[in-house]
Amino acid sequence: MTIDFQAVLERIAAEMTPLAGRSGTVASYIPALARVPAAHFGLALRTREGLEASAGDANVPFSIQSISKLFTLTLAMRRMGDDLWERIGREPSGNPFNSLVQLEYEQGKPRNPFINAGAIAIADRLLGHGETKAELLQLMSDLCDEPIEFDAEVAASEASTGYRNFALANFMKSFGKLDNDVDDVLDFYFHQCAIRMSCLQLARAAGFLCRDGAHPQDGRGEVTSERHARRINALMLTCGTYDAAGDVAFSIGLPCKSGVGGGIVAVVPDQLTLCVWSPALDASGNSYLGMLALERFAASTGLSIF
Ligand code: GLN
Secondary structure, eight states: OOOOHHHHHHHHHHHHGGGTTTSSEEOOSSHHHHTSOSOOOEEEEEETTOOEEEEESTTOOEEOGGGHHHHHHHHHHHHHGGGGGGTOOOSOOOSOTTOOHHHHHTTTOOSOTTSHHHHHHHHHHHHHTTOOHHHHHHHHHHHHTSOOEEOHHHHHHHHHHOHHHHHHHHHHHHTTOOOSOHHHHHHHHHHHHTEEEOHHHHHHHGGGGGTTTBOSSTTSOBSSOHHHHHHHHHHHHHHTTGGGHHHHHHHTOSOEEEOTTSEEEEEETTTEEEEEEOSEEOTTSSBHHHHHHHHHHHHHHOOOOO
């Protein structure tokens, strides 16, 4: 059966748009994000073969926040292979993304690469391997074939209010689990979170995850190996939406990575990547309407890994 993806996305956007901003709340702990109007909804997808479909605010750039963790993990796996797992676990945390509690019990080794502590540890590893913020932007631009920038205001806003992230980084440093200076590591981390991209750009950029690691743009080689791509999808399913990961597996059944900017990237392995955006969040820090939209998408297309 061939699915008319454009019609599916338009139907979902027509259902969701009137609800945008009615439920959930825009992240307010980062002042620059609190100013984003809640009443946005957009979604876009790109198939393995490169067919694209989009609806609603699919071309409006937003702060990708924790979706960036997907790309820094990919870079770190590429650079370090299995050595990466010496300092970072691969288990769901069952705790909020910025929780400090587990880190003390587990002597500064974050549960997984998608909670804040894990992503900060990855930023440290990348810096240790000479990776720069400019190279990260270059990767993102190359993946979606369009110039991508940081939102300097969001990065500065996070740096001035990131008390919990400073606490997490200092905590890891105290356990000897960060090699670089805390300020340098967090500067990298805050900037990766402050990348601005649209749903369509993210659906394109994540395309290697439905192509066994091959670059989303034909003829540009591989972004990562098939083995790594499979593992990143596994981590997205088990850890990509924080303490809601079990619920997401239950009701959506796709590997997903969310961010507090209201974006969620989802992968249908071997078939397509999808990105949905609506800024108002549920209690776990995942987009309220984004989750609902992904549920509708999985139900109406029958696409799920289960
Ligand atoms: N920049 C945000 C933070 O560090 C990212 C969190 C998220 O998107 N879940 O708190």
